[in-house]
Amino acid sequence: MTGPGYNFAYLDEGTKRMIRRAILKGIAVPGYQVPFSAREMPMPYGWGTGGVQVTAACLLPEDRLKVIDQGADDTTNAVSIRRFFERTAHVATTTSTTAATVIQTRHRIPEHPLREGQILVFQVPIPEPLRFLEPRETETRRMHSLEEYGLMHVKLYEDIARHGTIATSYAYPVRVEGRYVMDPSPIPKFDNPRLSDCAAIQLFGAGREQRIYALPPHTQVVSLDFEDHPFDPGKAPHDCDLCGAVDSYLDEVITDDRGGRMFVCSDTDHCTCRRAAGHSGRLAAPLPAGRA
Amino acid sequence: MYVAVKGGERAIDNAHALLAEARRGDPGVAELTVAQIRAQLHLAVTRVMAEGSLHDPDLAALAIKQARGDLIEAIFLIRAYRTTLPRLGASQPIDTAAMRLMRRISATFKDVPGGQMLGPTFDYTHRLLDFRLAADGPGAVPPSDTPRAMAAAGPVPHVAALLERDDLIEGAPRDDTPPPDLTRMPMELPATRALRLQALARGDEGFLLSLAYSTQRGYGRTHAFVGELRIGWVDVAMEIPELGLAVTIGEVEVTECETVNQFLGSRGAPPRFTRGYGLTFGQTERKAIAMSLVDRALRWKELGEDGTGAPAQDEEFVLMHADNVQATGFLEHIKLPHYVDFQSELELLRRLRAETAAEPEAAE
Numbered sequence A: 001m002t003g004p005g006y007n008f009a010y011l012d013e014g015t016k017r018m019i020r021r022a023i024l025k026g027i028a029v030p031g032y033q034v035p036f037s038a039r040e041m042p043m044p045y046g047w048g049t050g051g052v053q054v055t056a057a058c059l060l061p062e063d064r065l066k067v068i069d070q071g072a073d074d075t076t077n078a079v080s081i082r083r084f085f086e087r088t089a090h091v092a093t094t095t096s097t098t099a100a101t102v103i104q105t106r107h108r109i110p111e112h113p114l115r116e117g118q119i120l121v122f123q124v125p126i127p128e129p130l131r132f133l134e135p136r137e138t139e140t141r142r143m144h145s146l147e148e149y150g151l152m153h154v155k156l157y158e159d160i161a162r163h164g165t166i167a168t169s170y171a172y173p174v175r176v177e178g179r180y181v182m183d184p185s186p187i188p189k190f191d192n193p194r195l196s197d198c199a200a201i202q203l204f205g206a207g208r209e210q211r212i213y214a215l216p217p218h219t220q221v222v223s224l225d226f227e228d229h230p231f232d233p234g235k236a237p238h239d240c241d242l243c244g245a246v247d248s249y250l251d252e253v254i255t256d257d258r259g260g261r262m263f264v265c266s267d268t269d270h271c272t273c274r275r276a277a278g279h280s281g282r283l284a285a286p287l288p289a290g291r292a
Numbered sequence B: 001m002y003v004a005v006k007g008g009e010r011a012i013d014n015a016h017a018l019l020a021e022a023r024r025g026d027p028g029v030a031e032l033t034v035a036q037i038r039a040q041l042h043l044a045v046t047r048v049m050a051e052g053s054l055h056d057p058d059l060a061a062l063a064i065k066q067a068r069g070d071l072i073e074a075i076f077l078i079r080a081y082r083t084t085l086p087r088l089g090a091s092q093p094i095d096t097a098a099m100r101l102m103r104r105i106s107a108t109f110k111d112v113p114g115g116q117m118l119g120p121t122f123d124y125t126h127r128l129l130d131f132r133l134a135a136d137g138p139g140a141v142p143p144s145d146t147p148r149a150m151a152a153a154g155p156v157p158h159v160a161a162l163l164e165r166d167d168l169i170e171g172a173p174r175d176d177t178p179p180p181d182l183t184r185m186p187m188e189l190p191a192t193r194a195l196r197l198q199a200l201a202r203g204d205e206g207f208l209l210s211l212a213y214s215t216q217r218g219y220g221r222t223h224a225f226v227g228e229l230r231i232g233w234v235d236v237a238m239e240i241p242e243l244g245l246a247v248t249i250g251e252v253e254v255t256e257c258e259t260v261n262q263f264l265g266s267r268g269a270p271p272r273f274t275r276g277y278g279l280t281f282g283q284t285e286r287k288a289i290a291m292s293l294v295d296r297a298l299r300w301k302e303l304g305e306d307g308t309g310a311p312a313q314d315e316e317f318v319l320m321h322a323d324n325v326q327a328t329g330f331l332e333h334i335k336l337p338h339y340v341d342f343q344s345e346l347e348l349l350r351r352l353r354a355e356t357a358a359e360p361e362a363a364e
């Protein structure tokens, strides 16, 4: 993979140009799914090939790349994708949200607010928010073009009728600038508010489904809801057991077979930075020397 | 203390080392060479070429070795490699009538101009394990008195062309529209027949086999006969602009199947036979036959037939699910960590349960 035969960031320049065109179109029409000719990448579909292609098309030699999966830099697939770009693009990498210029993510938005000039790339499995209401692509494309979103509201309403609440906890659909209904990728709905008015560029890549869509900086993104049932991002009733954060998204870790649990920030960089700054939670052990 | 399943770097390195060791297997057994795989596992090699969409027996054999014999993994390796290859241009259409045949059969006529030729087929073997092959050393190979492939003694006409002369089968009109390239543009639905055939040609053999089988059992029946099945080598020629002429740049092994399907006519179409078409790289006749049945089933609209809702008639269903590299990726990705989503589901469930538990008391 390090061989001289491969271009910077793996893809040839023609392919990158094709992807950049799709990205630009996506930015011009926020929330619209732009078809693009996804290539077979050296990692399987489902492992983030869409995100990897978008990242490859965005990367410049001077970029500093961060890759997270489930909010963490050290999950296996995040490690694998980071290594891929270290080898094929020789770019600098980081685990710091603030130091990164490009962040590729699966299933989370970093806790720390993003700034202008940063690019957040989401890996998307099923880009079509209407897919599980209507399996046919030919149909859903028509529904988007006619702004025919009644089916989605019926689904959410049925949730409320049956469960008293909207029973969607991740990949919660949003409306972009009052026009396209968009799948925010399988992030927890806790992250949805951070999609809106974000200073960074947010790009979404779905490789297998051959779609790219985008949110330019400061786009208005509204989670679908009803007046009498407003959107609730939800939050587990716990604080982080390591850094004491009261407002971060938490992983639940089973610590024994007698019901023992602990809750820790899913965003490992956020948690580490907080602990380095002296915050500490219920079960915090001292940081290993040199880790901060 | 906090010991989550994280810290992937070392785990990945160790997994890769174990994989390399498992691939090699018992070091006391001689290692397989790529040349051996290419020469002796030819049908595996051609399946990988067909579904990998790359005619290169050496690379296919290497992929099979690297994938430990997992053919879908090998197909994936070839596809990923293919991404990095420059696109120099398109060849001229291959001429399958000029194929150097190693096998050619027709199920619809006892004899046909150009003759029938069984070639290296399992068809009439008795499926008895041959324990002589288990013995080490060179096995006895009975001599065959036919060459690998017939020399091109002149074009061998297609069986369907013979029927076409009497207008008993629909024509195959020449179409010089440049075909779309599925590997360079996203799938577009509804698809042209050229795009459909392209997708089927690289589709999963097992998926197409089952779909074709379902049409035979009545889910979108097409009354298919194998009009002709031929396997052999064809020249690939390319127009060289600097020279102003087409030059043969190599040859590829292909399997071509054309079905002849009964058709009693419909609104605006007279009763006559219709066609289904399959063309695949290598010696992949199960795939080519299945492809031609599925192609014919997908043509129901164009021929004015009734849609029965059968899976094989549903273009979007067939084309969006035929690719095994896409399918296996998405299927297997559910083993990746999903604990963020799972956590949000867990919290939702707990809240719903807390509410239902609270309700009966509130009512009483």
Ligand SMILES: [Zn+2]
Pocket: A240, A241, A242, A243, A244, A245, A248, A264, A265, A270, A271, A272, A274
């Ligand atoms: Zn924390």
